[in-house]
Amino acid sequence: MTTKLVFENLKNKPMRSLLSFLLIGVPVTLILTLQGLSSGMLNDARDRARGVGADILVRASSSTIGIQQTPDAVPEKYVSYFRTDVPHVKLAMGVINHSIEFPLIITGLNLDEFTAMSGGFIFPKGHGLRDPDDILVDTLYAKQKKLQIGATVTLLNHPWHLVGIIEGGKLARVVVSLKSLQEVLHIGSNVTSIYLKLDDPANIDFVDRFIQEHNNLRAEPMADYTEAAYNISNVPGLSDFMYVVMAIGIVIGFAVVCLSMYMSVLQRTREIGILKAIGGSNSFILRIILAEAMVLGLGGTVLGILMSFGAWWLIRTLVPSSLSIEIVPLWWPIAGGITLVGAALGALYPGLNAARHDPIEALAYE
Amino acid sequence: MSSGTAIEIQDLRKTYRVGKVEVPALRGVDLQVKTGEFLAIVGPSGSGKSTLFHIIGGLTPPTSGLVRVAGLDLSALSDSGRTTLRKKTVGFVFQKFNLLPNLTARDNIAVARYIAGTDGLSSKDFDEVLRLLGIDRRLDHKPSALSGGEQQRVAIARAIVNHPAILLADEPTGNLDTGNSQAVLEILRDLNQRRGQTILMITHNPEAAAFAHRTVRMRDGRVE
Numbered sequence: 001m002t003t004k005l006v007f008e009n010l011k012n013k014p015m016r017s018l019l020s021f022l023l024i025g026v027p028v029t030l031i032l033t034l035q036g037l038s039s040g041m042l043n044d045a046r047d048r049a050r051g052v053g054a055d056i057l058v059r060a061s062s063s064t065i066g067i068q069q070t071p072d073a074v075p076e077k078y079v080s081y082f083r084t085d086v087p088h089v090k091l092a093m094g095v096i097n098h099s100i101e102f103p104l105i106i107t108g109l110n111l112d113e114f115t116a117m118s119g120g121f122i123f124p125k126g127h128g129l130r131d132p133d134d135i136l137v138d139t140l141y142a143k144q145k146k147l148q149i150g151a152t153v154t155l156l157n158h159p160w161h162l163v164g165i166i167e168g169g170k171l172a173r174v175v176v177s178l179k180s181l182q183e184v185l186h187i188g189s190n191v192t193s194i195y196l197k198l199d200d201p202a203n204i205d206f207v208d209r210f211i212q213e214h215n216n217l218r219a220e221p222m223a224d225y226t227e228a229a230y231n232i233s234n235v236p237g238l239s240d241f242m243y244v245v246m247a248i249g250i251v252i253g254f255a256v257v258c259l260s261m262y263m264s265v266l267q268r269t270r271e272i273g274i275l276k277a278i279g280g281s282n283s284f285i286l287r288i289i290l291a292e293a294m295v296l297g298l299g300g301t302v303l304g305i306l307m308s309f310g311a312w313w314l315i316r317t318l319v320p321s322s323l324s325i326e327i328v329p330l331w332w333p334i335a336g337g338i339t340l341v342g343a344a345l346g347a348l349y350p351g352l353n354a355a356r357h358d359p360i361e362a363l364a365y366e
Numbered sequence: 367m368s369s370g371t372a373i374e375i376q377d378l379r380k381t382y383r384v385g386k387v388e389v390p391a392l393r394g395v396d397l398q399v400k401t402g403e404f405l406a407i408v409g410p411s412g413s414g415k416s417t418l419f420h421i422i423g424g425l426t427p428p429t430s431g432l433v434r435v436a437g438l439d440l441s442a443l444s445d446s447g448r449t450t451l452r453k454k455t456v457g458f459v460f461q462k463f464n465l466l467p468n469l470t471a472r473d474n475i476a477v478a479r480y481i482a483g484t485d486g487l488s489s490k491d492f493d494e495v496l497r498l499l500g501i502d503r504r505l506d507h508k509p510s511a512l513s514g515g516e517q518q519r520v521a522i523a524r525a526i527v528n529h530p531a532i533l534l535a536d537e538p539t540g541n542l543d544t545g546n547s548q549a550v551l552e553i554l555r556d557l558n559q560r561r562g563q564t565i566l567m568i569t570h571n572p573e574a575a576a577f578a579h580r581t582v583r584m585r586d587g588r589v590e
Binding site: 001004005008009011012270271273274275276277278279280281282284358359360363 | 464
């Protein structure tokens with residue numbers, strides 16, 4: 001009967017119910033979209049780093065965790081040094097990663113070295129880098145910027161000539177030759193990272209120690225690097241940011257349910273009086289209000305999850321290259337739990353208010 | 367009519383506080399109602415009829431005096447005790463029907479059974495009452511689709527569904543036309559005669575009062 005009372009009330013105030021669902025759903029969507037974005041961006045970056053096929057990443061010792069960008073420069077001469085003087089190094093490749101428009105990065109590399117290390121890019125359209133001003137972009141970047149082969153792409157105040165569209169998943173979305181990028185950035189013969197492929201992965205620890213003992217550089221196995229760099233808890237501020245968003249979700253859920261239930265209690269003062277007149281206890285009245293808030297919270301969660309699919313579709317359609325987003329079902333119950341906590345807290349005041357109604361005054365309410 | 371006492375009231379007083387002003391609504395009411403009696407209470411507005419009803423029905427506590435309803439001393443009852451009284455011992459019929467607008471007639475009756483915890487029990491005898499009230503074919507309609515007379519009959523069904531010791535009817539015909547008023551009064555009389563239901567009815571209408579065994583008049587917070 002409690003269920004019937006709750007559902008009949010929601011059914012008879014469809015606009016209030018729908019608005020409540022919508023307003024509760026918005027923070028759920030916000031939480032799920034941000035979680036999907038952070039997860040998607042990190043996983044995408046990690047997968048692209050893994051796609052290089054390297055065993056060890058070498059950076060300047062001052063580098064912090066994350067994607068290396070100028071000016072954490074390493075002299076390019078180290079690339080040949082690693083090839084010739086460090087045991088077990090089969091291939092070495094220096095790259096420059098430079099931010100163009102957050103979070104996109106342009107990568108300068110030697111295409112032959114990259115092909116040798118990773119197996120090379122796959123070209124659905126066009127071909128590799130031949131001239132100094134040639135540029136490659138991946139399919140997502142091309143889609144987002146509506147680029148066709150032959151187009152001029154101006155980046156870093158330099159006109160580049162689009163010669164190839166590559167499949168994503170390997171290191172970079174936007175690729176130019178290492179030498180051209182060094183010239184455009186005026187950074188001389190420096191790189192930001194050096195990737196090493198060894199003759200045998202079993203030698204990773206040895207080479208890692210060797211480099212750190214003989215050079216003032218930071219070397220780490222790619223497996224360790226990708227796990228550490230692309231883990232949400234290791235990205236400075238990201239976890240805190242998520243906590244703030246969740247807190248906002250609770251506050252919005254609380255405020256919406258509180259307002260909605262307060263209005264509902266006010267509108268139903270007479271009905272509460274009737275229920276009390278026929279023997280409804282304070283706890284019975286409170287139970288109805290809380291149950292209604294829980295239904296609003298659950299409905300809002302479901303709507304929020306559905307809207308997160310909408311946000312997912314929009315992001316993948318409009319900015320597939322800049323933002324990578326995933327649907328994270330693991331967070332559905334978490335977002336739902338956060339919403340229900342907010343809804344329960346929000347319903348408490350109007351619920352207690354309703355339970356404390358004087359039945360005679362409530363019955364006289366017009 | 368049985369010889370037992372359904373309601374015993376001695377020197378009942380009720381004072382409301384409006385801001386800093388104390389307003390005496392009942393100034394020493396004495397009344398006895400026998401089990402199975404149909405009693406009409408008449409009197410002008412402000413004479414204390416409704417307050418007396420609210421106290422007998424456990425909607426508000428008395429300020430002083432003795433009120434015993436079906437053997438229960440109301441002055442000793444807590445808020446939850448009065449809730450239990452409303453749940454099981456008294457049934458209300460209001461002038462404005464006071465049905466829950468979102469529920470069907472059937473659910474309006476069922477909610478009273480649910481609250482009293484009797485919804486699992488057999489209702490064979492109650493089906494008979496529904497036929498008696500003439501609403502057995504209107505149970506799946508919401509109040510907005512029922513006439514005033516039908517709504518009041520549903521309200522009566524809700525009030526007696528848990529077999530209360532006392533049925534309190536506050537101006538039950540106040541919002542009804544003559545035909546429906548007559549029908550509702552006959553139902554009340556029928557319930558009293560066939561089922562021995564003790565009934566207290568507030569009314570302004572002398573014709574309605576004539577349906578009762580006895581009429582008491584209230585004035586200025588006292589029974590005359």
